[in-house]
Amino acid sequence: MKIISTQGLTHLYSKGTPFEVAAIRDISVDIEEGALVGIIGATGSGKSTFIQHLNGILKPEAGKVYLEGRDIWEDKKSIRETRFKVGLCFQYPEYQLFEETVYKDISFGPRNMKLPQDEIDRRVRTAADYVGLGEEALGKSPFDLSGGEKRRAAIAGVMAMEPKVLILDEPTAGLDPSGRRKILKLIADYRVRTGSTVILVSHSMEDVAALATSVILMHRSSVVMQGTVEEVFTQGGLLKSMGLNVPQVTEIFEGLRARGLPVSDRIFTIEQGLDELLRFYGKEAVR
Ligand SMILES: Nc1ncnc2c1ncn2[C@@H]1O[C@H](COP(=O)(O)OP(=O)(O)OP(=O)(O)O)[C@@H](O)[C@H]1O
Numbered sequence: 001m002k003i004i005s006t007q008g009l010t011h012l013y014s015k016g017t018p019f020e021v022a023a024i025r026d027i028s029v030d031i032e033e034g035a036l037v038g039i040i041g042a043t044g045s046g047k048s049t050f051i052q053h054l055n056g057i058l059k060p061e062a063g064k065v066y067l068e069g070r071d072i073w074e075d076k077k078s079i080r081e082t083r084f085k086v087g088l089c090f091q092y093p094e095y096q097l098f099e100e101t102v103y104k105d106i107s108f109g110p111r112n113m114k115l116p117q118d119e120i121d122r123r124v125r126t127a128a129d130y131v132g133l134g135e136e137a138l139g140k141s142p143f144d145l146s147g148g149e150k151r152r153a154a155i156a157g158v159m160a161m162e163p164k165v166l167i168l169d170e171p172t173a174g175l176d177p178s179g180r181r182k183i184l185k186l187i188a189d190y191r192v193r194t195g196s197t198v199i200l201v202s203h204s205m206e207d208v209a210a211l212a213t214s215v216i217l218m219h220r221s222s223v224v225m226q227g228t229v230e231e232v233f234t235q236g237g238l239l240k241s242m243g244l245n246v247p248q249v250t251e252i253f254e255g256l257r258a259r260g261l262p263v264s265d266r267i268f269t270i271e272q273g274l275d276e277l278l279r280f281y282g283k284e285a286v287r
């Protein structure tokens with residue numbers, strides 16, 4: 001079942017001025033309930049602008065956004081519900097932490113939803129647990145956390161609203177490899193545990209290949225392709241022409257094939273690469 005679909009979505013910044021720019025143009029996509037959708041595209045291609053339409057932060061110049069079949073701009077009640085059902089975590093969300101304690105920060109969304117106190121408490125603790133922040137972190141000032149912890153606290157704040165759709169804009173940007181791994185794992189685990197739909201904007205082809213069930217490819221304000229990881233990452237030439245790349249492991253296997261080794265051209269993750277090498281050398285996959 002489709003949880004979100006857009007039809008002909010177009011957005012103009014600085015409308016009516018000499019600086020007018022169509023940041024997204026005529027975007028029509030369907031997002032299936034429970035999917036993990038990766039959005040890729042070069043810088044400035046319109047990814048952030050697009051996702052900000054899905055929970056009504058931005059209003060389209062033309063076109064529609066449907067959430068569970070209903071136009072989100074139908075009336076005031078509908079847009080308010082949308083903001084609770086579709087949780088959006090911005091690029092560098094830790095800049096928005098501002099409360100005295102991590103607990104208060106994570107509870108900001110649920111408090112806005114006017115939930116009873118015990119339900120707020122349950123949600124804060126569940127979300128903190130999802131992102132691996134323990135009891136001791138909840139009492140701290142968000143400014144005393146490490147970079148990776150701050151990022152996770154900010155993500156927990158969105159998760160605590162228990163949105164049906166969780167959107168993350170570049171959640172691993174600027175983190176070290178261990179911080180990145182933690183975030184990717186928590187996103188994958190969160191989806192499995194809650195059955196939520198997740199939309200992940202990322203510059204990392206590796207992360208998208210490892211996590212996504214489908215991929216949206218954006219280029220110069222438009223969606224040029226929506227397909228499976230395999231469908232999109234077998235289009236190496238197209239991706240390169242748009243300033244993108246295939247995952248590094250895919251490129252390594254391309255190199256091996258170019259040298260005449262009969263290895264698969266469907267390798268998109270390190271695990272697949274490992275299995276393929278073990279197969280190639282005739283060994284059983286022992287891990
Ligand atoms: N607030 C704004 N006012 C005017 N133009 C904007 C604004 N935000 C974005 N733009 C322009 O809209 C286009 C799309 O920007 P957007 O931020 O959506 O791209 P993006 O794909 O998210 O890029 P990045 O990968 O760098 O985050 C760009 O040309 C950008 O310069």
Ligand SMILES: [Mg+2]
Pocket residue numbers: 047048049091169
């Ligand atoms: Mg962006």
